[in-house]
Amino acid sequence: MRLKQPLQFYSEPLPGVDSAELHGKLIVIEGPDAVGRTTQIAMLRQWLEQEGHAVLDTGMARGALAGKGIKQAKEGNTLGPLTMTLYYTTDFADRLENEIVPALRAGFVVLTDRYIFSIMARAMARGEDRRWINQVTGFGLAPHAVYYLRADVKQLVSRVVLGRGAFDYWESGMDMRFGDNMFDSFVKYQTRLIRALDAMAKKYNFVTVDAGRPPQVIFRDLQGHISNLEIKKLRNMPRINGAVRPDAVNHHVKNARKQ
Amino acid sequence: MPLLKPNRLKGKLLVVEGIDGSGKSTQISLLSHWLRSQGYAVAFSEWNSSPLVQETTRRGKKKEMFTPTTFSLIHATDFADRMERYILPLMKSGAIVCADRYAFTAFARDVARGVSRRWVRNLYSFATRPNLSFYFRVPLDVAIGRILGGRDAIKYYEAGMDLGLSRDVEESFRIFQGRILDEYEAMAREVGFHIIDATLSIEEQQKQMRAIVVGELGVSLKNGVLRFPPSEIHAIEAAASVL
Numbered sequence: 001m002r003l004k005q006p007l008q009f010y011s012e013p014l015p016g017v018d019s020a021e022l023h024g025k026l027i028v029i030e031g032p033d034a035v036g037r038t039t040q041i042a043m044l045r046q047w048l049e050q051e052g053h054a055v056l057d058t059g060m061a062r063g064a065l066a067g068k069g070i071k072q073a074k075e076g077n078t079l080g081p082l083t084m085t086l087y088y089t090t091d092f093a094d095r096l097e098n099e100i101v102p103a104l105r106a107g108f109v110v111l112t113d114r115y116i117f118s119i120m121a122r123a124m125a126r127g128e129d130r131r132w133i134n135q136v137t138g139f140g141l142a143p144h145a146v147y148y149l150r151a152d153v154k155q156l157v158s159r160v161v162l163g164r165g166a167f168d169y170w171e172s173g174m175d176m177r178f179g180d181n182m183f184d185s186f187v188k189y190q191t192r193l194i195r196a197l198d199a200m201a202k203k204y205n206f207v208t209v210d211a212g213r214p215p216q217v218i219f220r221d222l223q224g225h226i227s228n229l230e231i232k233k234l235r236n237m238p239r240i241n242g243a244v245r246p247d248a249v250n251h252h253v254k255n256a257r258k259q
Numbered sequence: 260m261p262l263l264k265p266n267r268l269k270g271k272l273l274v275v276e277g278i279d280g281s282g283k284s285t286q287i288s289l290l291s292h293w294l295r296s297q298g299y300a301v302a303f304s305e306w307n308s309s310p311l312v313q314e315t316t317r318r319g320k321k322k323e324m325f326t327p328t329t330f331s332l333i334h335a336t337d338f339a340d341r342m343e344r345y346i347l348p349l350m351k352s353g354a355i356v357c358a359d360r361y362a363f364t365a366f367a368r369d370v371a372r373g374v375s376r377r378w379v380r381n382l383y384s385f386a387t388r389p390n391l392s393f394y395f396r397v398p399l400d401v402a403i404g405r406i407l408g409g410r411d412a413i414k415y416y417e418a419g420m421d422l423g424l425s426r427d428v429e430e431s432f433r434i435f436q437g438r439i440l441d442e443y444e445a446m447a448r449e450v451g452f453h454i455i456d457a458t459l460s461i462e463e464q465q466k467q468m469r470a471i472v473v474g475e476l477g478v479s480l481k482n483g484v485l486r487f488p489p490s491e492i493h494a495i496e497a498a499a500s501v502l
Contacts, residue, residue, distance in 0.1 A: 015327055015373040065324050066333070069315035079311060080343035082385060083336055087312070090332040097326045135381045139328060 003205050004142035007104070010116075011138030017101055019141070024104035025231050026141060028115040031149030032193050033171040034159045035211045036218070040149070041111050043219050044226070048109050053231060056103040058095050059113030065098075066091035074170060081126040081175070088119050089136055096140070104141075109231060116140040117204065121196035125189060126176055144229055146204060147222055148197060149211040153190050160186070262380060262449065263362065263388035269483035270350035271476060272387055274361035276443065277395030278436050279417065280402035280409075281457045282464070284359050286395065289465050290472070291357040300485035302349045306360035309340035320416055327372035330416070334365055335382050342386060350387070353485035362386045363394075366446055371438035372422060391475060393468060394452035396444075399437055401458055406432075 004010060007019045007026065027044075029037045041057055048055050061070045070087050073079045079087075092115075103110050116137040123133040151159070160167060167182040169175075173189025174182060201208060209221055266272055273290070275283035287303075295301045307316060316333055319325045325333070346356050362383035369379045406413065407429070415421065418428045419435025447454065453471050455464050 012375060012378050065319050065329060066315050068318075069312065072314070073311045076311070078340075078344055080340065082343055083309075083311065083340040086332060086336040086339050090315075090329055090336055093326070093328045093332055094324070097328065098324075129385075132381065132384060135378065138378070 006142055006144040008142050009138070010140050010142060011135060014097065014101075014139050017097075022101065022104040022141075024106065024108045024110060025229060026100065026104060026110045026112070026143040027226065027229070028112050028117075028143045028146040029149065030114060030117050030146055030197065030206065031211060032151065032156060032190055032197070033168075034156050034163065035149045035151050036159070036215060037113050037149055039215050040219060040222060041113050043215070044111055044222060047223065048111075048226075048231075051231075054103075054106070054108045055111060056099060056108045057111040057113070058099050060088060060118060061091050063091040063094040063099070065094040079175065081123070081128060084175075085119060085123045085126075085128060085133065086136075088122070092116060092119060092137070093139065100141070112143075115143065115146070117146070117197060117200055117206075120200070121193050124196045125173065125192035142204075145225065146206045147225065148201060148206040148208045149218070150194070150197075150208050151211040153187055153194065155212050156190055157183075157187065263384065263386050266350070266387050266390060268347075268350040268387070269353040269485075271355045271391075271480070271484060272346070272350060272358065272389040273355065273391045273393075273472070274358040274363070274389045275393045275395065276360060276363045276367075276452070277397065277457060278399075278402050278439050278443070280405040281395035281397040282405070282461070283393070283395045283457075285461060286393070286455070286464055286468060287357050287359050289461075290468050291355075293465075293469060294355055294357075294472075298487035298489070298491065299480070300349075300352070300354040302345070302354045302356045304341050304346055304356060304358045306358075306364055307334060307337055309337040309344075311340050312337040320414070323415060323421065325416065325421060327369065327374050327421075330372065330421075331365060331369040331374050331379060331382070334369075338362065338365075338383070338386070347387070353483055355484060358389070361389060361392070363392065363443070363446065363450055366450075367439045367442035370442050371435060372419070391471065392450060392452050393471075394443060394447060394454050395457035395464075396454050397457035399433065399440060402436065403429075403433060 007022050009019070029041055031037050045055050045057050061067050066087060070091060073084075073087060100110050100112070119137055120130075120133050124130055160171070167186050169182070171190075172182045172186035174185050176189070177185065178188035178192075179185035200206065207225055209218060211218060273287070275287040277283040291301050291303055307313075312333060316337065319329070319333060346358070349356055365379055365383060366376070370376050413428050413432050418432035420428065420431050422431075422435065424434045425431040455467055457464065
């Protein structure tokens with residue numbers, strides 16, 4: 001399949017959107033659960049803003065329409081795999097049409113924590129039809145870049161246990177009971193997710209980033225890639241301090257997690 | 260592209276379709292009562308009624324947050340939940356499921372809103388194909404007369420006000436329902452609708468529906484569909500006549 005140009009629709013144009021009038025940059029951070037996406041986005045945002053760019057950051061299930069409903073549905077015990085896929089897709093469409101597209105029209109840099117790829121990977125990990133979910137999410141805009149933070153399951157396990165201290169029901173795919181306890185289910189489910197994301201890497205032109213390194217190293221790596229994206233240069237931007245301090249972005253991370 | 264999955268389960272799926280004011284809800288309700296009185300296990304599922312999704316839909320409508328795409332997707336989410344949690348397990352058990360509106364409502368309504376025909380058909384391709392789909396054909400003026408006579412106000416999305424077809428609600432409703440009607444008519448063959456003339460009397464329409472059910476499903480209803488033993492049916496009928 002031919003690669004899509006940035007800001008072209010994958011297969012299904014959204015009614016009322018002319019991609020010629022979108023001037024911003026769309027940057028996606030993808031990767032499995034607990035891989036460190038939120039930390040990177042918070043640092044990238046601060047850096048880009050210091051460079052003088054207007055930044056929108058957005059992520060899964062944060063939309064005004066469906067975010068709350070998804071959260072409530074996950075608290076119950078009846079949410080099925082198809083329903084979950086479509087609920088997330090509804091949220092994605094809402095954020096795409098009401099947040100991302102308007103920001104791109106206004107020339108923003110949009111940083112998004114996960115994209116249609118996570119929705120597709122979760123659906124496929126649950127045995128849903130690949131062609132079906134491809135078409136359902138076909139109204140997505142091809143991003144300028146997708147950075148795939150990749151780690152293996154062992155690394156994810158240690159991040160979860162050392163960082164958060166406990167396994168999460170949904171991150172472990174316990175709705176599908178991949179194993180008879182949270183650890184076994186986590187390992188199987190995350191392995192499936194990683195496999196699904198790996199399989200998309202070529203088709204969607206992911207830049208694979210080794211997430212097993214310290215956050216600052218990953219950040220510098222991402223900075224290097226993003227600098228090549230030719231985001232409109234603002235050379236005369238006055239600056240006081242160009243460095244980004246990880247401790248200064250901690251509260252951003254916390255806020256994003258709360259959402 | 261295959262449209263919907265064939266029903267290989269023991270139970271049966273009967274659906275009614277038509278524009279607002281076509282009288283389909285009255286008819287499916289009468290039909291389900293009749294089937295129940297015959298001793299069948301009958302379940303009922305209404306469009307837009309999933310407890311997981313309802314609140315989101317309500318908020319979106321109240322605050323007028325929907326686009327054609329999100330309107331389509333939230334209804335598909337609602338449908339998926341009813342399918343996964345209610346319709347499929349009951350059909351597996353051998354029940355007759357009666358649905359007031361089905362995927363065809365989305366095919367007509369979402370396309371009238373500007374969503375692509377192909378995309379919305381793929382979206383619902385996980386749905387089971389009904390054993391019988393009744394389409395209540397009614398002229399636009401008759402349907403509009405029934406709606407205006409029966410209720411106080413037409414709602415925003417019902418009238419397609421989000422499309423900016425007209426500032427006048429009644430005018431917008433007329434244009435929008437006209438488009439939906441065209442979509443229903445255009446899909447009638449593709450979908451294999453049993454067409455009921457919805458200008459006939461309620462009794463006559465019901466008679467036709469029952470004849471179609473008996474004619475089309477007669478033999479297969481004896482096969483695997485959950486039913487009370489004949490000896491108990493009299494008791495059910497007696498109870499029903501009291502009600």
